[in-house]
Amino acid sequence: MGPKDKPVPPFGSGYGQYIRSGYSTRWFLGVSIFCVPRVAPDLAFYTEVIMGIFQTMMKKKELIPLAFFMTFAAAGASSFAIYSLKKTDVILDRKRNPEPWEAVDPSEPQKLITINQQWKPIEELQKVRRATK
Template identity: 55%
Template structure:
């Protein structure tokens, strides 16, 4: 009753494309998670240490995967509030 995956794929060849597509989707999801953890500054794993890690995010660096026609300019009121609260 416990047949191996390769044995099932050899007997039912119509499952090969399905297994291939699902495997590629899973590999893509895992690779995007690893990419986000290693390269994005807004993704944080450890919760110890800095209490406000969003303050360390560079506003000039895009945090999105695709950014179209977006320019960052500081808001004067927010900068004043930030200086007053520190």
């Protein structure tokens, strides 16, 4: 077997030559344990995968709009999820902040789009809040 003849991985992927792995034996409490380390792909692996995607796009041009819209939709969904999780009425940690709605600033709009919102405090509600504190 020469340097050009690399063994083909059993699962049929062509990326096997870029994956570093090594097996080791460790001793734990007097017992030999066969350890399989995590597989660490090289940068060349990612480069080849990305270039393969671009080559497929250039061969099949009808996939370009699909890839564009799917990327745009995924980015929009991710950004809206992050935006929604930053809102004050979402509770992620109930132990440290059990009532986050108490810290909501009423002058700050809570909707996605707010047109001509003017907030004025209700006097009766303010009196009740002052009396209960």
